[in-house]
Amino acid sequence: MKTILAYGDSLTWGSDAATGGRHGFDDRWPNVLAAALGGKARVFADGLRGRTTAYDEFLADCDRNGARTLPTSLYMHAPVDLIILMLGANDMKPHIAGTAVAAMQGMRRLISIAKNHNSGLVDETRPDILIVAPPPLCETADPEFAAMFAGGIPESRMLASLYADLADEQGVGFFDASSVAETTPIDGVHMDAANTRAIGKALVPVATVMLGL
Template identity: 60%
Template sequence: MKNILCYGDSLTWGYSAEGPGRHAYADRWPSVLAAELGSGALVIAEGLNGRTTAHDDHLADCDRNGARVLPTILQTHAPLDLVIIMLGANDMKPFICGRAIGAKQGMQRLADIVRGHAYPHDARAPKLLIVSPPPLTPTEDADFDAMFDGGVAESRKLAKLYAEVAEEKGCGFFDAGSIARTTPLDGVHLDAENTRAIGRALAPVVRKVLEL
């Protein structure tokens, strides 16, 4: 049995702009990935709305800094064979970071944490798969448009920058924007079909990484 941690934000949690609400469990990409992989893998969904790569959100009601929380999550779910990280959309908020380069640096920090964490019982560090989230989409939702001001253009840079991080760190990379699109309802989140598409597309990538 291979243990896989999916570490992300609202795209991993399953936020639905319709409503708004949360997608059905079966529609969330970690659930779809688990179904595709079958009994040979345990997929752990660790998504939190608003989570960033490594930046503070002082308006949040809980800790959204992905770098600060990740060591605890790694310890909680150890031993792990693979960590999949899909973060960066919330870094595009100008009052948090607002620049793709800041998300790249945050992702570098997360990769270093995964590689360098003191895992219990001398367990080896898991393999790492970095996933760039689908770019933001222009929206007529005034609140989201203002919240992510300038984020559409910056988010389009993430795939290239994250691929550079993956090459630097010697880990896997997947561009979720190659198969999924964010909804214009709010410009940030995914409808059910697009989140399912990410789970389906990641399955062969994960099989290759873990030799399943």
């Protein structure tokens, strides 16, 4: 059985803007993907709210720097056949990075870590890598989120193009989540259950091809 690591932020964790809680287990996109793949692959979801690609978040009480915690996750779930990296939305916060180019540079760092990671297992092979551009931010009437991501909407719309070019440069897979999903205006950042399910469904054929299932 193949192993997939879904490494992301609150969009992977399953934040529900409508309730302020978490989407049900069966609605979160990594679990939708796992269910559709059946017994062909297991999917480990490592989603941390507020996680960035490679930048520190000094307001947090946990380590949200994705580049710093990725090696631990790879060790924990080894051997990994496919790693899905869906990060970048939190990089849009002006106090963290604030630009799509910065997110792309952080994603490049994550790819480098994944390519060069060695868990010390016998006959270990490097995982295939799929980068997913999250759906762009949208307008919201929520004053806190609007301020937290000030200027982030136009920058977030650039992520898909930058990530696609990065994927070509690095020889990894790419998927644009905005082709099947969108964020909710409730907070402008997260997705409702239908949209997070849509990402899981859309990734099924991509993962199937990349893993040779």
